[in-house]
Amino acid sequence: MDKERLEYFRKKLLKQREAILNKSKKLKEESYTLGTDGIQDMADAASNAYNADILMSLSDNDRTMVKEIDSTLDKIGSGTYGICEECDEPINEKRLEANPVARYCITCKRMIEEKGE
Ligand SMILES: [Zn+2]
Structure with a gap:
């Protein structure tokens, strides 16, 4: 693969990585807000617990994805991409x-x- 193509994929990967990190950050802030809401009824409490589960599984996937992106960026650096x-x-x-x-x-x-x- 030529240098321009490599650079293209490198930028693409970096963008993807940044998007995941930004999303995770946002989700964290949202989950923090959810957890610190004042008075809530039972239905709200249940849906908040459900949301927290989603947020947790999302961040797991995202962490895996970031790791994969990092090792792919390594490959671009070492010329095996x-x-x-x-x-x-x-x-x-x-x-x-x-x-x-x-x-x-x-x-x-x-x-x-x-x-x-
Ligand atoms: Zn093969």
Whole structure:
């Protein structure tokens, strides 16, 4: 992959990373507000607990995603970005466009999923 394409994906990943972090920050602020609301009836309390669960699971996913983005950015730095980790063939750029953190080409991805790993 040439430098311009790499730079393009690097920027895309950084943007995605920033968006996740901003979202998490916002959610944290919202959950904080939810928790410090004054008097609330039972229905409100229940829905607040439900919201807190969503917020927690979201931040888990987001944390995983940020880690994946970071390791992908490492790969851009070391020049192995866009190479399938399984067969060492270049990953289709359309696939990277849709999923910039893809680690495998579509063939290997399918094989891995079939094996259930
Ligand atoms: Zn592959």
